[in-house]
Amino acid sequence: MHVLMKGSGTHSQPIADLITALGSPNGLARRRARENLVGMGKPAVPALVEALSDPMASRHIRWESAKALSEMRAPESAPALVHALEDRNFGVRWLAAEGLMRLGRAGLRPLLEALIQHSGSFWLREGAHHVLRMLGIEDLEPELSAVLAAMEDIEPDVEVPPAAYAALRALAERRGA
Numbered sequence: 003m004h005v006l007m008k009g010s011g012t013h014s015q016p017i018a019d020l021i022t023a024l025g026s027p028n029g030l031a032r033r034r035a036r037e038n039l040v041g042m043g044k045p046a047v048p049a050l051v052e053a054l055s056d057p058m059a060s061r062h063i064r065w066e067s068a069k070a071l072s073e074m075r076a077p078e079s080a081p082a083l084v085h086a087l088e089d090r091n092f093g094v095r096w097l098a099a100e101g102l103m104r105l106g107r108a109g110l111r112p113l114l115e116a117l118i119q120h121s122g123s124f125w126l127r128e129g130a131h132h133v134l135r136m137l138g139i140e141d142l143e144p145e146l147s148a149v150l151a152a153m154e155d156i157e158p159d160v161e162v163p164p165a166a167y168a169a170l171r172a173l174a175e176r177r178g179a
Contacts, residue, residue, distance in 0.1 A: 017042070017049045024053065024066035036066045040073050047074065051082040054094075061091045068094050072101030077108035084112045087129030088120075099129045103136050110137075110173055117149065117166035122159045145169035 023035035039046040053059055054067035068086055071079040079101065086098035102109035113130055120126050131153045134146050149169050152161035 017046055020046075021049050021053050021063065021067075024070075025060045025063040032062060032066050036070045040070050043074065044076065047071070047076045047079055050074075051079055054079075054082050054086055054098075061094065064089060064091065064094045065097060068097035068101060072097055072104055075101075075104050077105060080105055080109040081112045083109065084116045084126075087116075088123055088125045095125060095129055099132045102129075102133045106137065107173075109133070111170065114149070114166045114170040114173070118163045118170070121162040121166075127153050127158055127162065145172040 017039070020035045020039050024032055024039075026032050026035070039050060050067045050070050053063050054071060056064075059067075064086070068083070068089075071083060083098045083101045083105070087095055087102075089095050089098065102113060113133060116126055117130055131150060134150055137146070145165075145168055149162065149165045152158060152165035155161040
């Protein structure tokens, strides 16, 4: 698959080349590659998810991938964005949280599932706290408030999983209604 590069007219690059360009030392080259990937839409999502999830990828590639996925608002990127809340780079974690906020309800299920399974992760809880605070989805307000309160509790490792599970159940019930 090929994509036209902005301003090139006839020059094209495959997705893999654009992903590689996300790691360029040249900030302008990184931005152009990201913009082209975002412009491609859905076909670029799997490669961006893979790049974001690759622990061996450079921080530039992970950062640009998180930014692109955030801009694309692709629901299928939610699990990778949740996983990126635990990235070793603060900027990647921040962009992952921003991406989940942009996804809104589509990001809740994987976020709550991660909180159930990995409540001991400080970075995950910190990112999830930011996302849930900013979302404020009214029909889940009581359950989300309980998850936030659990994250602020003296023993969040213990309190978060049952609160997240209750919120996940409430989400499922509302979907079925």
